[in-house]
Amino acid sequence: MTERASDIARVPEPFAGTDVAGLAAPNRGEPELVVLADPEAVAREAADRIATALIAAVKRRGRADFCTAGGTTPIPIYRFLAQSPLRDRIAWPQVHVWFGDERFVPRDHPESNVTPVDDVLLGGDSEEGGAPLPAANIHAFQVDRAIAEKRDNAWCAVRYAEEMAAGLPLAKGNWPVFDLILVGVGGDGHVLSCFPDSPALDSLAWTMGVPAPSHIGPHLPRMTMNPRLLEAAPVLVVTWGAGKAQALGHVFGVVRDGRRWPVQRTRRDGAVWLVDDDAAAEIPGQRR
Numbered sequence: 470m471t472e473r474a475s476d477i478a479r480v481p482e483p484f485a486g487t488d489v490a491g492l493a494a495p496n497r498g499e500p501e502l503v504v505l506a507d508p509e510a511v512a513r514e515a516a517d518r519i520a521t522a523l524i525a526a527v528k529r530r531g532r533a534d535f536c537t538a539g540g541t542t543p544i545p546i547y548r549f550l551a552q553s554p555l556r557d558r559i560a561w562p563q564v565h566v567w568f569g570d571e572r573f574v575p576r577d578h579p580e581s582n583v584t585p586v587d588d589v590l591l592g593g594d595s596e597e598g599g600a601p602l603p604a605a606n607i608h609a610f611q612v613d614r615a616i617a618e619k620r621d622n623a624w625c626a627v628r629y630a631e632e633m634a635a636g637l638p639l640a641k642g643n644w645p646v647f648d649l650i651l652v653g654v655g656g657d658g659h660v661l662s663c664f665p666d667s668p669a670l671d672s673l674a675w676t677m678g679v680p681a682p683s684h685i686g687p688h689l690p691r692m693t694m695n696p697r698l699l700e701a702a703p704v705l706v707v708t709w710g711a712g713k714a715q716a717l718g719h720v721f722g723v724v725r726d727g728r729r730w731p732v733q734r735t736r737r738d739g740a741v742w743l744v745d746d747d748a749a750a751e752i753p754g755q756r757r
Contacts, residue, residue, distance in 0.1 A: 484630035485673045489642035492700040496727045498738030500706070504749045508545065508709040511743050515707045516549035518741070519649060520559055522703065526648035527563045534637055534647045536567040536694070539582035539662075542653035542707055547590040551599035561602045565636065566590075569652060570662040570679075570693040571610040573622045580687050583609045608632055610692050622690045623678035629692065630676045644701040645675060652699070654708040654748075657685055658716045658730030662693035666728050669693060696734055706735050709745035717744065718751030 505511045519535065526533035537543055549555055572580045576587070586607060592599020610625045637645040652660050662679045663669045669677055672695055679691040708717070720733045727734045735742070749755045 483643065484627070484634060484675045486644040486675065486695070486697060487642045487673065492640070492642060492644065492697065493737055493739055495696075495700055495734035496725050496736055500736055500738070500740035500742050502721075502742045502744070502752075504752075504755060505743065505745055507745050511707060511709050511745050512545035513549055515546045515651070515705060515743050516555055518705060518743075519546065519651065520550065520555045522649040523559050523564055527560045531563060533564045534567060535564060536569050536647040536650040536698075536702070537582075537586070538651045538653045538707070539568065539570050539572070540653055541585075543651065544585045544589055546651075546707070547585055551590050551592055556600050559600070561600050562606070564602060565606045565608060566602065567608045567633070567647065568610060569650060569698075570691055571612065571625075572687060573612055573615075573625065573690040573692065575613050575616060576609060580689060581612075583607070608636070621678065622692050626674075626676040626678045626692045630674070633675060640701045642701075644698060647698070647702040650699060650702050650704050652704065652706050652732070652735065654706065654713050654716055654720075654732050655685065656712060656716055658719060658732050659685070660699070660732035660735065661696060662691035663696045663731045665731060667731065670696060670728055670731060673697070696731060699735055699740075700737075704735050704740040706732070706740060706742045707744075709748050711747040711750065713744075713748040714750040717748055718753070721752045723753075 503514065505514060523533040523535060566586060568582050571582050574580050576583050590600050591602060611628050612625055615625050633645045640646045657665055659665060664682055669679065674695060676692060676694055679693050681688045681690045719730050720736055725733060
């Protein structure tokens with residue numbers, strides 16, 4: 470799919486950053502790459518690392534801002550976070566959950582990225598009950614309101630930028646900062662809802678509307694945060710399965726091209742990648 474620059478919502482000032490040297494350099498250096506036996510081990514390790522980051526942020530500044538991933542990747546991670554012992558270690562009333570991207574569907578839609586938070590993290594599918602995360606601390610894109618008012622995904626992107634400005638600290642260059650950002654890996658190498666060669670990769674807007682991709686499902690309009698926010702915060706990349714092996718082979722290969730494989734921007738110093746044996750099969754130097 471090729472997007473036109475005019476398809477990307479332009480978020481007005483002050484909801485845009487500047488191009489500064491103070492951010493981590495994307496696609497430079499190497500991340501911490503941890504290869505584990507299977508998806509369960511990856512999800513457990515991810516949950517442990519997320520819990521540690523949230524606990525440290527609350528201790529440091531009285532609040533933790535966690536930006537989570539979309540799709541199915543977070544579901545098993547949420548299950549670990551929603552159960553003892555992790556659930557009991559985290560001060561959930563001080564935790565705020567944000568979304569790196571979202572599909573333009575109602576909150577209760579199966580393709581909504583909020584649905585797994587509601588159903589799994591908050592305990593809808595658990596006999597134990599889930600994490601006691603206050604509803605007001607879940608910062609979802611206002612898609613329901615947009616649909617009711619006949620607005621579009623660009624409007625949602627602007628509203629989300631406003632909410633970010635009200636709730637998040639800013640780094641050098643006017644970029645919002647999270648205590649941790651969790652992302653998955655698209656089979657085509659996309660990250661957030663920034664697809665290969667997307668104009669979003671050139672934007673300075675914090676958030677933007679993205680047309681429905683035609684090359685990968687679900688074929689729904691999106692809203693996404695700017696991938697530059699991945700440079701302003703600690704990043705945890707999580708993926709598993711043989712279906713991601715080819716993408717990871719490219720991402721960790723000799724060629725560095727963040728336009729062709731946008732998730733390669735997180736192949737940098739300071740980022741952490743957690744993958745299983747199957748996903749790591751084509752990473753140079755990794756032996757099964």
